Amino acid sequence: MAANAEKIKVLICTGTGGLASGARAVADAFEEEFAKQGVEAKVGKRCEVVGTGCRGLCANDVLVDIVVPGQDPVTYDFVTPELVPQIVGEHVLANEPVAKKVAGPYYAKFLEKQMRVIFSRCGTIDAESIEDFIAHKGFTGIQKAVTMTPDQVIDEVKRSGLRGRGGGGFPTGVKWSFCKASPGETKYLICNADEGDPGAFMDRSVLEGDPYGLIEGMMIGAYAIGCKFGYVYVRAEYPLAIKRLQKAIDTCYERGILGKDCMGLGFAFDMRIKAGAGAFVCGEETALMASIEGQRGMSRPRPPFPAVRGLWGYPTNINNVETFANVSYIFYNGADWYASIGTEGTKGTKIFALTGKVKHTGLVEVPAGTTMREVIFDVCGGILNNRKFKAVQAGGPSGGCLPAEALDAQVDYDSLIKAGAMMGSGGLVVMDETTCMVDIARFFLNFTRVESCGKCIPCRIGLKIMLEILERITRGEGREGDIEMLENMAYDIKKSSLCGLGQTAPNPVLSTIRYFRHEYEAHIKEKRCPSNSCKELLKFEVVENACKKCGLCFKICPVDAITWEKGGVAIIDKDKCTKCTSCYDACRFMAIE
Amino acid sequence: MSNTAEIVQEEEIDLTAANAIIDKYIDMKGALMPVLQEIQEAYGYVPEPTVHLVADRLNVYSSQIYGVLTFYAQFHLEPRGKYIVRVCMGTACHVKGAGRIGDTLKDRLGIGHAETTPDLKFTAEFVACIGACGMAPVIMVNDATYGSMSVQKMDEVIKKYQGME
Numbered sequence: 001m002a003a004n005a006e007k008i009k010v011l012i013c014t015g016t017g018g019l020a021s022g023a024r025a026v027a028d029a030f031e032e033e034f035a036k037q038g039v040e041a042k043v044g045k046r047c048e049v050v051g052t053g054c055r056g057l058c059a060n061d062v063l064v065d066i067v068v069p070g071q072d073p074v075t076y077d078f079v080t081p082e083l084v085p086q087i088v089g090e091h092v093l094a095n096e097p098v099a100k101k102v103a104g105p106y107y108a109k110f111l112e113k114q115m116r117v118i119f120s121r122c123g124t125i126d127a128e129s130i131e132d133f134i135a136h137k138g139f140t141g142i143q144k145a146v147t148m149t150p151d152q153v154i155d156e157v158k159r160s161g162l163r164g165r166g167g168g169g170f171p172t173g174v175k176w177s178f179c180k181a182s183p184g185e186t187k188y189l190i191c192n193a194d195e196g197d198p199g200a201f202m203d204r205s206v207l208e209g210d211p212y213g214l215i216e217g218m219m220i221g222a223y224a225i226g227c228k229f230g231y232v233y234v235r236a237e238y239p240l241a242i243k244r245l246q247k248a249i250d251t252c253y254e255r256g257i258l259g260k261d262c263m264g265l266g267f268a269f270d271m272r273i274k275a276g277a278g279a280f281v282c283g284e285e286t287a288l289m290a291s292i293e294g295q296r297g298m299s300r301p302r303p304p305f306p307a308v309r310g311l312w313g314y315p316t317n318i319n320n321v322e323t324f325a326n327v328s329y330i331f332y333n334g335a336d337w338y339a340s341i342g343t344e345g346t347k348g349t350k351i352f353a354l355t356g357k358v359k360h361t362g363l364v365e366v367p368a369g370t371t372m373r374e375v376i377f378d379v380c381g382g383i384l385n386n387r388k389f390k391a392v393q394a395g396g397p398s399g400g401c402l403p404a405e406a407l408d409a410q411v412d413y414d415s416l417i418k419a420g421a422m423m424g425s426g427g428l429v430v431m432d433e434t435t436c437m438v439d440i441a442r443f444f445l446n447f448t449r450v451e452s453c454g455k456c457i458p459c460r461i462g463l464k465i466m467l468e469i470l471e472r473i474t475r476g477e478g479r480e481g482d483i484e485m486l487e488n489m490a491y492d493i494k495k496s497s498l499c500g501l502g503q504t505a506p507n508p509v510l511s512t513i514r515y516f517r518h519e520y521e522a523h524i525k526e527k528r529c530p531s532n533s534c535k536e537l538l539k540f541e542v543v544e545n546a547c548k549k550c551g552l553c554f555k556i557c558p559v560d561a562i563t564w565e566k567g568g569v570a571i572i573d574k575d576k577c578t579k580c581t582s583c584y585d586a587c588r589f590m591a592i593e
Numbered sequence: 594m595s596n597t598a599e600i601v602q603e604e605e606i607d608l609t610a611a612n613a614i615i616d617k618y619i620d621m622k623g624a625l626m627p628v629l630q631e632i633q634e635a636y637g638y639v640p641e642p643t644v645h646l647v648a649d650r651l652n653v654y655s656s657q658i659y660g661v662l663t664f665y666a667q668f669h670l671e672p673r674g675k676y677i678v679r680v681c682m683g684t685a686c687h688v689k690g691a692g693r694i695g696d697t698l699k700d701r702l703g704i705g706h707a708e709t710t711p712d713l714k715f716t717a718e719f720v721a722c723i724g725a726c727g728m729a730p731v732i733m734v735n736d737a738t739y740g741s742m743s744v745q746k747m748d749e750v751i752k753k754y755q756g757m758e
Binding site: 016017019020021057058059061195196197198199200201204236237238239274275276277278279280291292293294295296297312353355356357361362393396427429431435440443444447451453535556558578580581582585 | 622623624625626627630657660661664665666667668682683684685687688689690692693696697700720721722723724725726727728729731736738739740743744745748
């Protein structure tokens with residue numbers, strides 16, 4: 001910062017979410033306005049526009065911070081190019097923040113319970129600038145690590161209590177020591193950035209907002225284990241992340257940070273990006289290695305574990321993006337500092353991606369041990385449209401749905417598994433009373449069935465049969481005994497599948513049966529969907545007693561099938577209706593059945 | 594496969610680009626996927642003649658290459674539309690009504706997942722999470738992302754692209 005203290009900074013969120021909301025146009029508008037106003041002449045300082053990574057509140061993009069030296073930064077939300085002249089005129093030139101456009105009190109609340117460690121650089125530094133990174137402790141972790149022996153580095157990681165952030169929760173230091181203990185000169189280090197879980201995007205934000213931080217974490221790992229070559233396996237669906245990471249790697253090579261003698265510290269490390277090609281199963285480590293080798297991404301049985309025989313038959317160590325990002329912070333601040341955050345079994349912070357029917361969707365970083373309730377209601381402002389909370393899906397397709405009773409569960413590995421979900425990658429999808437649990441189970445099973453690699457029979461055929469049963473139930477053709485059949489199959493598939501995909505795929509079904517059995521029963525016995533969401537079971541009729549005559553359904557209907565007059569009950573014309581279900585979402589009173 | 598326009602498989606294609614791509618990776622371990630990815634980028638899909646070329650020059654069986662091509666969702670063996678409409682079917686989008694967005698697309702353009710309109714203008718893809726869950730439901734048309742979609746908005750987007758050349 002010191003070098004830039006003279007400048008007024010305009011920080012614009014240019015993560016994928018920000019860009020999709022039009023961050024590029026906002027940045028251009030600022031540049032244009034500065035040129036037009038001749039800001040330099042008037043303020044006598046240089047203003048700069050900085051494109052940062054995501055700062056987590058994607059729902060209210062485009063977020064812009066104006067940082068005037070010596071004052072607190074001011075955040076504006078929902079910025080559009082039209083607003084820019086006003087912000088520049090009043091705030092930058094006249095030093096009067098545009099009170100009406102400043103992000104409301106919710107923004108302070110959104111940040112209040114969070115503890116931003118891994119995200120401390122995302123959204124404050126220029127994601128593509130190595131100078132910015134170095135000014136924020138960058139590369140001090142690796143410099144500290146090389147003053148120790150590799151064994152001491154691994155001990156430091158062990159002492160910190162860091163566990164794998166990919167979701168499994170295996171102690172990272174122990175994993176490293178396995179790979180280090182394997183004989184041989186050639187060893188590989190892989191960073192798993194194949195973030196395939198629908199509803200999780202924290203790895204992408206780290207890659208887009210702090211690519212150098214990942215490189216540093218990998219360098220520390222490579223030094224400790226003795227790897228000379230590293231791969232980052234990134235999903236093909238993340239073009240911006242690939243672009244920024246590639247740029248960061250190129251810059252590191254230019255400056256001698258990577259290569260034959262890293263930063264002159266006396267060890268060699270090369271790294272390369274490997275772009276995936278759209279297969280969820282490639283997030284499983286053995287399938288991922290097959291994919292790097294240029295084969296179909298199919299899992300193989302373990303043992304031998306990758307630490308013994310991995311990529312091209314050599315010992316390989318695989319960690320998730322967030323795990324490597326944690327490593328650099330352990331070396332900035334020490335293992336004791338890291339171990340002081342979190343709960344007994346889970347140390348440090350965890351990033352969650354909050355999506356679904358919650359007011360402020362986005363990325364949230366909290367110390368492990370925070371409760372679900374705090375995350376959903378305090379940080380993210382509660383449920384959209386003031387509807388009732390029904391469930392939260394934790395851990396993606398391999399996790400489970402937790403009901404309101406479990407909201408006070410702490411977010412750490414062990415408590416979540418006890419509750420019937422798992423930490424997984426950290427996606428939390430919030431659902432309200434209009435979400436049907438049977439349909440959610442069907443949705444996840446459909447996803448895992450499509451993404452199954454097909455190598456082992458329980459997963460390939462078992463999931464298909466389970467899916468057929470669920471589809472039948474949502475169509476209103478459920479039969480007595482279906483629930484028991486689903487439960488039996490789920491246990492068999494969990495026990496007999498080859499890899500993590502099949503072993504965890506039935507979890508959403510089991511957890512929804514465990515907590516929402518009554519919904520299954522309503523579908524099977526009464527042929528109705530309590531949440532009014534399964535299309536085949538809907539009547540498309542307005543319930544007169546429940547209708548509050550507000551006219552929202554009338555406004556949303558794309559084919560004008562609803563007649564409504566002020567103060568009257570809405571009526572749906574079934575001949576015109578195309579059954580698009582827009583009105584169900586619009587109605588806040590569950591008055592359409 | 595899809596019910597798209599007849600594709601003449603005896604197509605004459607210029608293999609210069611494919612050869613240049615193979616030259617770049619010929620000495621690399623695990624070169625097959627990056628080669629196929631770049632060929633797809635250059636040609637828009639992976640034409641059959643390039644498969645045989647890669648098989649010859651990288652010394653792998655064509656069957657192995659087809660194994661890889663059909664395993665990964667990203668590879669396409671037929672020409673695709675000018676505008677690729679990706680409808681996100683991730684969890685967050687699903688909960689917020691991605692189903693009806695997909696239905697609208699089917700209804701207006703008559704194409705489902707991985708299908709292309711006969712005039713090669715649109716290709717539809719129903720994809721798992723594109724990672725913009727904060728603005729669900731989301732669609733992408735080529736590189737442009739459209740968030741918070743509704744049936745009406747979907748209609749507008751389709752009309753906009755239909756009006757373009």
